[in-house]
Amino acid sequence: MLPLAQSGYTDAQVKAALHAIQGNRRLYFRYAHLTKDEQYIRDITNLVQANQGSITMDSTADQIKRSATLTIKDDGGINWPQDRIQVFARLYLPVGYVEWAQGIFLLSSPTTKYQGLNRYRDVQAYDPMQQLTDWGFDARYVVNEGDNYVEAVKSILAGAGITKINIDPTDKTLPTWLDWPPDTSRLDVANQLLKLINYQTLHVDENGYFTSHPYQTPQVRAEEYSYVTDGQSVIFGGSNGATSTEDYFSVPNTWIGVVSEASDLYLTYTYTNSDPNSPSSTVSKGRVVTKYIDVQATDLDSLQGIVEQQASQDTMIHQVNFSTAVMPIHSYDDVYHFTHNPLGIDGKFEEQSWTMPLQAGGMMQHVANEVVSI
Structure with a gap:
């Protein structure tokens, strides 16, 4: 998730503003027009139709993970095949504000429509992974x-x-x-x-950097935030409340990874989930469910990491869908604590995808999987 503390404000001060502790939130989106080399041209907030767009991040997507929809007034100053747009979310505090970049986007060939005397473009936009x-x-x-x-x-x-x-x-x-x-x-x-x-x-971050780090399972990653159904909650209830699904019957608890190199050197690695706290472990199920994986890896260390990554993904099948107020601090593959008292959920979760409307009073959609010990 994106850092809260900035511009001299602490985590607690920014979180209080996000959760409207002292009254209504003041959230504002602005839009920068960039060249194909991502050099700033001008502010085009006045051209983007308010409350019409959204941004989606899908951490599980194979290719482009961040996309957007925008409706933009065509004043003749945008080179649609070449130029780019960067989106920012600005949160006002009692004095001053903090701001988070939300992505840089290439613009597809947009549909043109007329409203009165003005011409607008309905734009489907994609992060620079498109290149x-x-x-x-x-x-x-x-x-x-x-x-x-x-x-x-x-x-x-x-x-x-x-x-x-x-x-x-x-x-x-x-x-x-x-x-x-x-x-x-x-x-x-x-x-x-x-x-x-x-x-x-690879994924492209909020500022347009092509990013990759050594993979860590969510089990070993620290929680970056907390969502709780309490008096300061930003989680919606009622007809927009959370849903929960899980079925551990067919989940593997033993993974065998095999690498066969051209030199006829064979590498194997077996990982077993025997954690009694895990609902799909060999201990909890009382039986072994094996999954074989043909792995491409450069060495035993990489093979172990790849197999453990697969084990983590296969085990995390408890999924929640929930809605919150717009939270512009989300990034890629976030890990946080989720407590939903009406559903009896209290645990560590990994965000799979989110969709954020570009409007202050909008409803942000989240899909997250529970991190299970293995």
């Missing part, structure tokens, strides 16, 4: 034996004109050369290389 899905190779792409995995990914991004990169370094190198046919997208190649060393798939 990696659109820009293919003109020949087979080869990564050589001995190349550093992260540097190879950075080279792929640079070849698509991307300079804003935030990928943690590694000392791991390719044990053999790899190649892909020219019709493979740059994004697919980059993500395959990252998966081999158990890194996150």
